[in-house]
Amino acid sequence: MSPDRPLPDGQGLLRVPRPGALYSGNARAVFARSMRAQWRTNWAVMLSGFVEPVGYLLALGVGLGSVVGEVAGPDGAPVAYAAWIAPALLAVSAMNGAVYDSTWNVFFKLRYARLYEGMLNTSLGPLDVALGEIGVALVRGGVYATGFTGVMAAMGLVRSWWALLMVPGAVLVAFGFAAFGMAVTSWMRTIQQMDWVTFLSLPLFLFSGTFYPLDVYPEPVRWAVQALPLWHGVELLRDLAAGTPGAATAGHAAYYAVLVAVGVAVTTARLRALFLR
Amino acid sequence: MSEPVIRATDLVKSYGGVRAVDGLSFEVSRGESFGLLGPNGAGKSTTMRMLGGVSRRSGGRLEILGLDPDEQGPRVRAHLGVVPQQDNLDEELPVRENLVVYGRYFGLPHSYLRPKADQLLEFAQLTEKASALVSELSGGMKRRLTIARSLVSDPRILLLDEPTTGLDPQARHALWDRLFRLKEQGVTLVLTTHYMDEAEQLCDRLVVVDHGRIMAEGSPAELIRRWSTREVLELRFGSGRNAAAAERLGGIGSRLEVLPDRVLVYSDDGERDLEEISRRGLRPVTSLVRRSSLEDVFLRLTGRSLVD
Numbered sequence: 001m002s003p004d005r006p007l008p009d010g011q012g013l014l015r016v017p018r019p020g021a022l023y024s025g026n027a028r029a030v031f032a033r034s035m036r037a038q039w040r041t042n043w044a045v046m047l048s049g050f051v052e053p054v055g056y057l058l059a060l061g062v063g064l065g066s067v068v069g070e071v072a073g074p075d076g077a078p079v080a081y082a083a084w085i086a087p088a089l090l091a092v093s094a095m096n097g098a099v100y101d102s103t104w105n106v107f108f109k110l111r112y113a114r115l116y117e118g119m120l121n122t123s124l125g126p127l128d129v130a131l132g133e134i135g136v137a138l139v140r141g142g143v144y145a146t147g148f149t150g151v152m153a154a155m156g157l158v159r160s161w162w163a164l165l166m167v168p169g170a171v172l173v174a175f176g177f178a179a180f181g182m183a184v185t186s187w188m189r190t191i192q193q194m195d196w197v198t199f200l201s202l203p204l205f206l207f208s209g210t211f212y213p214l215d216v217y218p219e220p221v222r223w224a225v226q227a228l229p230l231w232h233g234v235e236l237l238r239d240l241a242a243g244t245p246g247a248a249t250a251g252h253a254a255y256y257a258v259l260v261a262v263g264v265a266v267t268t269a270r271l272r273a274l275f276l277r
Numbered sequence: 278m279s280e281p282v283i284r285a286t287d288l289v290k291s292y293g294g295v296r297a298v299d300g301l302s303f304e305v306s307r308g309e310s311f312g313l314l315g316p317n318g319a320g321k322s323t324t325m326r327m328l329g330g331v332s333r334r335s336g337g338r339l340e341i342l343g344l345d346p347d348e349q350g351p352r353v354r355a356h357l358g359v360v361p362q363q364d365n366l367d368e369e370l371p372v373r374e375n376l377v378v379y380g381r382y383f384g385l386p387h388s389y390l391r392p393k394a395d396q397l398l399e400f401a402q403l404t405e406k407a408s409a410l411v412s413e414l415s416g417g418m419k420r421r422l423t424i425a426r427s428l429v430s431d432p433r434i435l436l437l438d439e440p441t442t443g444l445d446p447q448a449r450h451a452l453w454d455r456l457f458r459l460k461e462q463g464v465t466l467v468l469t470t471h472y473m474d475e476a477e478q479l480c481d482r483l484v485v486v487d488h489g490r491i492m493a494e495g496s497p498a499e500l501i502r503r504w505s506t507r508e509v510l511e512l513r514f515g516s517g518r519n520a521a522a523a524e525r526l527g528g529i530g531s532r533l534e535v536l537p538d539r540v541l542v543y544s545d546d547g548e549r550d551l552e553e554i555s556r557r558g559l560r561p562v563t564s565l566v567r568r569s570s571l572e573d574v575f576l577r578l579t580g581r582s583l584v585d
Contacts (some may be wrong), residue, residue: 007393010431015384019353024351029381037369045371114365118538120331121365122382122430123355276350 009055015124021276022268024129028121030132038136046140049100050147053093058153060211061085071213074235075244083157087237088210089165090148091173094141094179095201098174102181107188109133116275119213126271130264134178141174142167150192152241160243169240169253171235176256180229186270194248213253229259281501282307282342282434282465283328289336290323290489297323299489300337304318310456310466312476313485314571316579320489322468325438328467330354342433355383358432361439362469366425372422373398373407380429393429400455401425402448416443427436428459435459437468441475453478473571485578492578497571504577505569506531508547512540512554512561522559529553543569 017024039046041125073079109115119129147166152158173273181197188194208230225231236252239245290298298574305311313321315484326332327339330346330353339346346353355408367375377387387391400405400422414422420443427435435456441449449544456479460466470476475578477497485492485500493500510530518540523535530544544550547566551558554561 001578007396008389010380010383010385010389010393010429011356011433013385013389014355014430014466017355017384019349019352021348021350023354024384026382026384029378029384032381033367033370033378036374037367041369113368114363115367116368117331117361118367118379119363119382121329121357123351123359124382125351164581172395277332 027131091233139177145170176259182264287337312480315486358427510542
């Protein structure tokens with residue numbers, strides 16, 4: 001136990017939190033912490049997530065696509081099958097990364113690691129924690145989207161400068177799924193319940209207009225798919241990839257804006273209920 | 278005494294109809310060291326959580342540094358250092374980064390946190406473990422890291438929930454020494470403990486809590502004066518014979534307590550009473566005269582039956 005070296009008083013250097021019970025204005029400390037924790041150990045796993053959609057693109061887009069030929073694009077003009085499913089695969093990869101980060105990762109921190117409990121002993125509020133954790137999922141979404149868009153360009157599947165907007169578009173999709181996923185995870189108590197996440201995201205991936213247009217479905221099924229989030233992400237990115245954005249594209253983006261707002265609000269309320277009882 | 282930094286009035290916390298905290302009122306002054314004593318389930322930890330701004334009260338009023346922690350959680354917690362009963366270290370980060378990252382939650386700059394983390398590692402005797410993962414630490418090391426972490430922001434109020442549970446005697450004494458120095462610097466300490474010697478060492482004033490209510494309040498010396506005698510005479514007559522012997526001890530001491538293994542005579546002069554006992558022809562197998570302690574007060578107020 002050595003005598004204290006003179007250091008400035010920590011209390012004098014504090015960042016004064018915002019007034020109120022929920023938000024101190026320091027979400028970036030949570031974000032920085034989780035980035036550090038995640039990329040310190042898992043970067044190989046993180047990068048492998050990028051390989052998955054590229055694999056699907058090669059097998060289904062190029063391989064199966066050589067049998068399928070051309071399909072009608074968003075504007076009605078025929079496009080190569082690979083060019084048609086590529087943006088959908090990007091939406092799926094944004095969803096998968098965000099869902100993984102906001103469900104499994106968050107679940108262990110919530111139930112086992114007591115991490116949030118420690119955070120909420122500091123000047124952080126539940127909204128800081130929610131935004132910081134969701135923010136990490138966006139980085140993964142952004143990295144995958146940038147890489148995948150590059151692959152699409154290299155394969156000659158990009159037909160418009162609008163395609164550059166696929167990157168922020170994919171981040172928005174990731175944001176929606178991450179906010180929603182974290183909110184849902186806050187109710188999960190056991191690992192068995194968490195298996196529902198996998199159980200539900202697989203059909204979402206297969207049947208959301210990812211590999212074929214929705215008009216193969218009878219009308220009620222089509223409505224159901226159109227109510228679910230992934231279809232809006234697929235359509236949003238498909239419009240941007242084709243360079244034909246319109247009112248519908250804005251509608252898809254608005255769907256995600258609502259998902260984000262509701263997800264963040266519910267997550268904050270749930271963290272408060274769980275840790276500030 | 279200066280202006281109170283904690284002011285609790287009729288504090289209540291109910292969980293589904295059960296009142297874990299049932300009308301606690303107390304004040305803690307700046308620089309004071311205040312203890313909450315009580316058996317398991319008495320409401321100590323719940324009270325600590327309310328003081329720490331992580332549990333919303335069901336009734337009463339609470340002011341920490343003049344703010345309501347339910348309404349201004351982040352602003353209140355900015356001035357607190359918390360040592361929870363169970364360690365909640367960041368298992369995904371190495372030891373030193375646990376300190377730095379925790380400091381970042383308070384918005385402290387890296388330029389301050391780098392030397393501060395080194396200083397705290399030295400305090401916790403974990404300098405060699407700086408880049409180890411938390412999961413590689415022993416229980417005692419984790420506890421020391423948790424305590425070091427609570428000091429990263431130089432808090433004005435330190436909330437310690439059973440801080441030395443799991444520490445060896447060396448580490449306990451090192452922590453007491455550190456806490457005493459912090460107190461001298463004007464830091465307010467609020468602690469719960471199961472160790473009565475710790476309470477006697479550290480607390481200027483304490484309350485004994487049971488069933489969510491305050492049973493007694495005062496300095497350790499005051500409590501002993503008020504609730505116990507100066508000395509305690511411990512007599513062992515052999516198991517099975519204690520009760521019979523106790524019947525012949527009438528009039529000796531101010532209070533008798535018959536336990537399965539021994540008889541306790543609460544007395545103001547243990548040696549004199551021991552002489553009287555032998556005059557009556559009683560021959561205890563062993564006898565011991567000792568000073569009354571806070572433990573006697575605690576057991577008197579909260580009973581000897583086990584909780585949990």
